[in-house]
Amino acid sequence: MGVPSTALFTDHxxxxxxxxxxxxxxAERRSVFEVFTRRLPDGRRYGVVAGTGRVLDAVENFRFEPDVLHFLRERRIVDEATLQWLAGYRFGGDIWGYPEGEVYFPGSPVLRVEGTFAECVLLETVILSILNHDSAVAAAASRMSSAADGRALIEMGARRTHELAAVAAARAAYIGGFTTTSDLASGYRYGIPTVGTSAHAFTLLHDSERDAFQAQVESLGRGTTLLVDTYDVAEAVRTAVELAGPELGAVRIDSGDLLLVAHRVRQQLDELGATRTKIVVTSDLDEYAIASLRAAPVDAYGVGTQLVTGSGHPTCSMVYKLVARAESADPEAPLLPVAKKSAGGKTSLGGRKWAARRLDENGVAEAEVIGSGPVPDELVDRQLLVQLVKGGQVLTREPLDVVRERHAAALAGLPLSATQLSRGEPVLPTEYA
Amino acid sequence: MGVPSTALFTDHxxxxxxxxxxxxxxAERRSVFEVFTRRLPDGRRYGVVAGTGRVLDAVENFRFEPDVLHFLRERRIVDEATLQWLAGYRFGGDIWGYPEGEVYFPGSPVLRVEGTFAECVLLETVILSILNHDSAVAAAASRMSSAADGRALIEMGARRTHELAAVAAARAAYIGGFTTTSDLASGYRYGIPTVGTSAHAFTLLHDSERDAFQAQVESLGRGTTLLVDTYDVAEAVRTAVELAGPELGAVRIDSGDLLLVAHRVRQQLDELGATRTKIVVTSDLDEYAIASLRAAPVDAYGVGTQLVTGSGHPTCSMVYKLVARAESADPEAPLLPVAKKSAGGKTSLGGRKWAARRLDENGVAEAEVIGSGPVPDELVDRQLLVQLVKGGQVLTREPLDVVRERHAAALAGLPLSATQLSRGEPVLPTEYA
Structure with missing residues (x-):
């Protein structure tokens, strides 16, 4: 859509x-960069790694094509020698990371990029863009999914975020546990199941609500979802069942006191014999609103704004830091740990790191252990980083369903308090070995 | 980037x-849809229309190409008759709107789309995606720009948002008053001036800070910006001036108490004779932090996270509502105003609307007047909506600088309290004529 290569998603x-x-x-000194966050958003218990698959695509497509080089030359951003170097750029290093869908904590090295300084530094901006955005949406989705407690969640946020961010948001939401999306582009691009109901405009277009319902049922079948809150909800439900019969798929409620209205509508549907007609609710829902509707006869939640904006935290604070580099450009030179050391507080831990999740005697996670020396024997099998790219070659492509299941399994392995919605500390402490 | 047409940025x-x-x-009934918001984000005084130029691009490129139709057919999203209709889709209606860069208030009809129901309803999702995202970023940028009071503002948020949202964010920031961006894609796509400094990784790559500064000055010239907070700021500033001389372009401070550190660094630079070397500050700035640094000797602010996430309000709550439609499919049939009328509170005002900004005797704006009848004589020349698309043809393309100047002029025409950062009511009341 107007940008020819991921190489342009780069800071000057x-x-x-x-x-x-x-x-x-x-430039040729061997270097290790790590992506991590110093803290979770205020009160959150865990983070969700999402976007890794998109990072791999971005790295593969990171090429300085002639028109990009022409732009850089014309704007005098870099000199001719650098343009020559960029023209031949292919990432040839290694990338390790937490598998997509895993949970993370403050300090977790969710991605590690190794190669020459030159080839690694260029990837900073696009890697952070993807992980910061997608992980923020997945974290919100995961909390909403816990709150929904098995009921269906429909992602409907496309209209509330940038049109292409929406596609990535639908992907991240699916990883976090959402069931379907309204966004056709994400169905096209990622195969996520798409669904739709109907808007108030459709009812208002017709001479009466009855005409609108009849048009929808005739064209889309009795299994369709009718929007019942354009005028009077009770009358709409009566008309809906009269026209579609008990096979009516669902009704959607988009306003009012959803707890109250859902109870009334359920009772009315049951009285009309439409006992299997479902109730979909929408209307600025977040994880707290979803949880508060647990006692309501709701079958599915449609979530928009709060999902795609990360429910108050639209970005993660992941950074991409040089943690080790060689003493010289000799490929055999040993790596030295490095770290910023100013008085300002933004310090970080140098050295190429491993990470492992330690379990208690019941098999429940009890700590995120991070170190830069040898891995203790008892943690060797609990290591979190896997190799994703080797010598510039992407090693694996995962179906989104695998990622989604991994997230559910990772969450199930945490202490029960992980899914509490109330504010608190990270559910696992980060320990430095 | 993986999606062939804006037509896919559409809800199922x-x-x-x-x-x-x-x-x-x-489907062929003539219809009028309007984009508006029921409220501004809590405490904000005005909104900023941004994204209109991108909307025009999206409408022009809204085509159902064979691979999109193949996807819709395979997933059985619509029937064959609808696919046939979509294959020939071209928007052939009219679009009116507030000129891009204008300010808006609750109820302002910032965009009006007119045509058949069929051709207009399809555009809902992509229009809202663009306007909700871009206007949110522009509003934050505008507040930051007022707070910066003439000092330079550098947009640096690409790494904190989706990689393509970043490009639109840089565009919106420029409209709101930012000076430059770090994002190369937005330089390529929109011609926004790009700038860069240096990262801590560059210093850490070298054997000493001195080596790093020397490498940077030798390659990029004395006018470069050196990052001085990797180790000790005072020592870094001394080394920087020693190597680059008083012609050193700027130093960047990215941590610590910026007010205090900026004062110290300014004093040190002046004592070293580098009186024209500038100071750039970065580090999670928002409009309040920018304002609090007014008394500091700062020449430029680099802003990332808070800009691209709309400074607490990452999306606007703009909606796309059917406000009028014809009684029948006859192109001559009169338009009827329509509006949702349920008890839930989300009501809206029916009818095709005009908007005008009324001025007081001093030429300062005093009210946003909206009506659906004839325009009062005294407001005819103060109307806000201009025609953007006629019979499917885009009428004007505006350079971004024109839009940026329009925003500055619109803001200057509001009461002085518009630029107060404190929470308050919209600076203009919305009156319905």
Whole structure:
């Protein structure tokens, strides 16, 4: 959509740093960058890794094509030597990461990128864009999914976020436990099942609500979902069942006191014999509203704004930091741990790190253990990082359903308090070995 | 990037409503849809219309190409008759709107789409995606721009949002008053000036801070911006001026008490004779932090997270509502105003509307006046809606600088309290004539 390569999803300074490093002879030093977050959003118990599959696509497509090079030359962003280097750019290093769908905690090295400084530094912006966005949406989706307690969740947020962010948001929502989406682009791009109901405009287009319902049932069948709150809900439900019979698929309620209205509608549907007609509710729902409707006879929730905006936390605070680099450009030179050390507080831990999740005697996770030395024997089998890219080649592509199941399993392995909606500390402490 | 047409940025139900309306014979009824918001984000004084130019691109490119039709057929989303209709789809109606960059208030009809129900209803999702996202970012940018009071603002948020949302965010930020961006894609796509400094990784890559600064100055020139907070700020500033001389372009501070550190660094630079070397500050700034640094010797602010997430309000609550439609499919049939009327509270005002901004005797705006009848004589010249699309043809394409200047002028025409950062009511009341 107007941008020819993921290489443009890059901050200006990545290229100027590259130029300076190429000239200084430091660009080829072997380097290790890690992606992690210093904290979870306030009060959240866990984070969800999402976007890894999109990162792999972005790395594979990260190419400086002639028109991109032309732009960089014309705007004098870097010199000719750097443009020459960029023209041949292919990421040839290694990437390790938490498998997509895993949970993470403060300090978890969710992605590790290894190669020369030059080839790794360029990937910073696009990797962070993807992981920060997708993980924020997946975290909200996961909480909503716990709150929904097995009821269906429909992602309906496309209209509340950037049109392409919406596609990634639907993907992240599916990973977090959503059932379906309204967004056709995400159905096309990722195969997520799409569904739809009807808007008030459709009812208002017709001479009466009855005409509108009749048109919808005749064209889309009795299994369709009719929107019943354009005028009077009780009358709409009566008309709906009269026209579609007890085979009516569902009714949607988009306003009012949903708890109260859902009870009344359920009772009315049952009295009319439509005992299998479902109730879908929408209307600015978040995880708390979903949870508060547990006692209501609701079959599915449609969620928009709060999902695609991460329910108050539209981005994660993941950073991409150089944690180790070679002493020289010699490929055999040993790696030195490095870290910022100013007084400002934004310090980080140097060194190439492993991570493992330690279990208690009942098999429940009890700590996220991170270290840069040898992995203790008892944690070898509990390591979290897997290799995703080797020598520039993507090793695995995972179906989205595998990722979704992995998330459900990871969440089930945490202490029960993980799914509490109330504010609290991360459900696992991060320990540095 | 993986989606062939803006037609896929559409909710499933738009297509199923189309199918039902085609079958019922109501699809060709002339219709008027309006985009508006019922409220501004809590405490905000005004909204900023942004994304209109992108909406025009999206409408022009809204085509159901063979692979999209194949997807819709295979997934059985609509029937063959509807697919046939979609294959020939071209928007042939009219679009009116507030010019991009204008301010808006609750109820302002920022966009009006007129045509048959069928051709208009399909555009709902993509229009709302664009306007809700871009206007949210522009509103935050506008507040930050007022707070910066003439100092330069650099958009640096690409890594904190979806990679393509970032491109639109940089565009919206520029409209709202930002000076430059770090995002190369937005430079490529929209011609926004791009700039860059340097990251901590660049310093850590080298054997010493001195080596890093030397490499940067040698390659990028003395006018470059050196990052001075990797280790000790005072020592870094001394080294920086020693290497680059008083021609050093700028130093960047990314951590610590920015007010205090900026004062110290300014004093040190002046003592070293680098009186024209500028100071750039970054570190999770929002409009309040920017305002609190007014007394500091800061020349430019780099803003990331809070800008691209709309400073607490990552989306607007704009909706796309049918406000009038013809009695029949006859193109000459008169339009009837329509509106939802349930008890749930989400009511809206029917009828095709005009909007005008009334001025007081000093030429300062005093009310946003909205009506559906004839325009009062004294408001004829103050009308806000302009025609953007006529019979499917886009009438004007505006350079981004024109839009940016329009926003500045619109803001200058509001009462002074518009730029107060404190929470309050919309600075203009909305009056219904």
């Amino acid at each position: 300074y990545e290229l100027t740093m590259l130029q300076a490093a190429l000239e200084a002879g430091s | 139900y738009e297509l199923t409503m189309l199918q039902a309306a085609l079958e019922a014979g109501s």
